[in-house]
Amino acid sequence: MSAENNTLDIFILDKAYKIACPPAEQDNLQRAAQFLDRKMREIRGSGKVLGLERIAVIAALNISHELLSRQQADSEPQVSPEAMAGLLKRMEVALTES
Template structure:
């Protein structure tokens, strides 16, 4: 029987009881399913033996994916900032031209 703030998770055929706030339960369960899937992929590849080694390889793969996505997101943010600056410059130029064409 689990306590109200405890979640029981299955990862690579092992059961883990984790304390977790109720509002984070769904996220934790999703994370456990994702990790379980990654660990099963590695285990089925047959090149890594032992739950500890499989866990480390899964952690490295997940971290690599996370860092790669973060780098891509950073590039997109920088690109968006540049586009916004260009648009602001265009608006400023248009307003300056409009001011120059107005009679005094």
């Protein structure tokens, strides 16, 4: 099997990325890329965050927050969801101001 068969073209904010990925994982990677693209478009559409790098950081923080919130629901929380949401909001404000 050639390396060509182990890559997948994904699109995030209309930019193409060629990602190495085993064929068995390509559907999952495609869904993850579509999810990330939606999140980044939502953030860009809000007009509060400019620049691809900042949009990507905010999207990563939001997705991380969602993941941690779900994990915390299954175990004893170390950081409250309210505290995490407050932190994310402060980071978003700081990034939009600089």
